[in-house]
Amino acid sequence: MDSGMKRFLNEMADRAAAVAEGAKDAASAAGKVVGEKKEEATARLELMRLRSERESAFSEIGRAFYLMNAGRWPAGAESADHRIESLLGRVSELEMKMAELAAKVAKDAARSCPSCGAVCRPKDRFCPSCGCKLED
Numbered sequence: 001m002d003s004g005m006k007r008f009l010n011e012m013a014d015r016a017a018a019v020a021e022g023a024k025d026a027a028s029a030a031g032k033v034v035g036e037k038k039e040e041a042t043a044r045l046e047l048m049r050l051r052s053e054r055e056s057a058f059s060e061i062g063r064a065f066y067l068m069n070a071g072r073w074p075a076g077a078e079s080a081d082h083r084i085e086s087l088l089g090r091v092s093e094l095e096m097k098m099a100e101l102a103a104k105v106a107k108d109a110a111r112s113c114p115s116c117g118a119v120c121r122p123k124d125r126f127c128p129s130c131g132c133k134l135e136d
């Protein structure tokens with residue numbers, strides 16, 4: 001085998017090992033997500049959903065605005081002004097919900113045992129890990 005080929009194969013083997021290592025990390029990270037408090041994971045998912053809904057509203061606002069200015073807003077439909085106004089209302093509604101959720105996630109995440117540092121649920125009175133009494 002010529003040395004160029006050998007180097008190439010060695011490099012491929014190194015890369016394959018790196019990929020396998022990365023997959024292991026990803027698997028353990030996924031395990032952590034599963035072990036993560038369910039409510040927190042749910043809140044994060046909801047936050048992502050709200051964010052994408054807001055993005056859709058933004059793009060619909062842009063589209064309505066464009067069609068209105070180009071004189072191509074369909075006749076007989078709800079007026080563009082009205083549509084944009086209701087979409088803007090929807091955006092502020094979504095942003096309020098997002099702020100509430102973000103505050104909740106931050107508050108839950110901040111709660112940890114002062115003695116051992118384990119993550120505790122807001123309603124826990126004692127640390128589930130070391131049994132230390134938790135302040136309210």
Ligand SMILES: [Zn+2]
Nearest residue numbers: 113116127130
């Ligand atoms: Zn503890």
